Amino acid sequence: MKAVILKDIGGAEQLSVENISIPQINEDEILVKTKAVSINPIEIKTRNGNRFSKLLLQEKPSILGWDASGIIEKTGKNIIDFKTGDRVFGIIGFPKFGKTYAEYFVAKKDDLVLVPDNISDEEAAASTIAAITAYQALRDFGKLNPATKVLIHAASGGVGHFGVQFAKYFGAEIWATASEGKRDFVQKLGADHFIDYKTQNFEEIVKNMDVVFDLIGGDYIDKSLDTLKKGGVLISIPTATNAEVEEKAEKAGCIGVRFSLKNTQEDMKAIADLLEKKEIIPHISKTFSIDEIQKAHQELEKGHTKGKIIIKMN
Ligand SMILES: NC(=O)c1ccc[n+]([C@@H]2O[C@H](COP(=O)([O-])OP(=O)(O)OC[C@H]3O[C@@H](n4cnc5c(N)ncnc54)[C@H](OP(=O)(O)O)[C@@H]3O)[C@@H](O)[C@H]2O)c1
Structure with missing residues (x-):
């Protein structure tokens, strides 16, 4: 082979x-x-x-x-x-x-x-990896529901495009960052508010979020904390091995989550079911x-x- x-x-x-x-x-x-x-x-x-x-x-x-x-x-x-x-x-x-x-x-x-x-x-x-990451992070740590305001970074990428769809499925109000050329794509996925990260500073526009789903890391950790309300949750996906997220979030009066996916057959069956029903595409x-x-x-x-x-x- x-x-x-x-x-x-x-x-x-x-x-x-x-x-x-x-x-x-x-x-x-x-x-x-x-x-x-x-x-x-x-x-x-x-x-x-x-x-x-x-x-x-x-x-x-x-x-x-x-x-x-x-x-x-x-x-x-x-x-x-x-x-x-x-x-x-x-x-x-x-x-x-x-x-x-x-x-x-x-x-x-x-x-x-x-x-x-x-x-x-x-x-x-x-x-698979991209879908289960978005599903577990937003369900288990973001605890998304119709009252949640969530900011999703890199909403046009592998994990992010599932993130927007799961956030919509959970009924949340969605702010999403990507570049202008991907605006239509991200809005059709379900984003309510679009921010072009190349021309706009999201931390100046977005406030009082319940949850940030960060797929970028680095200085997006500090900037994302500025958009959260007290007690809000920052789920940082690229920084799974770095304690910085929890420490910085705690100082800001928020909750920091370092995420690593757990492959479970139960969640993959749930994803198969949502695919079949076209809830996620x-x-x-x-x-x-x-x-x-x-x-x-x-x-x-x-x-x-x-x-x-x-x-x-x-
Ligand atoms: N811890 C875990 O269990 C786990 C699991 C899965 C993934 N990850 C990590 O999560 C990260 C994202 O993975 P992915 O598969 O989604 O990556 P990806 O598909 O390569 O993401 C690409 C997307 O990111 C957007 N982007 C780039 N810079 C941006 C910025 N500054 N602001 C907003 N959007 C930006 C791009 O949009 P433009 O073209 O418009 O720039 C592009 O659509 C990676 O670091 C990956 O290793 C971790």
């Missing part, structure tokens, strides 16, 4: 498409023929060198990727919940390695859910083949993706 091997820490040129053996499964595992894979900033960060990189490079083979959809090729003898031919998707192996940048991957049963019939392989693959802006993986990484790395970028397998 074709698989993308990470040769070393570095640029996109470290991703090499090679022919390797299809992986073997044990009695508790499932072999899936990959249909689509979504790529995430965490894979760029792992390729560039982060806390996952050395561990991944010690793996044989060292294949990136967590998000995928596919068709079950073979099940181990203890598997009763799934059968050959089932269409499935999920976040595989997280926070260890899912190795989904390949024509086949191996999954545990708890990492898979069925793809609804009215959802494509690409849409399913897109609705993933936006796929670009699709690449596995042979174009370097280009796909370079595109995501620019930091201006609208919705999600997908790798489609043959």
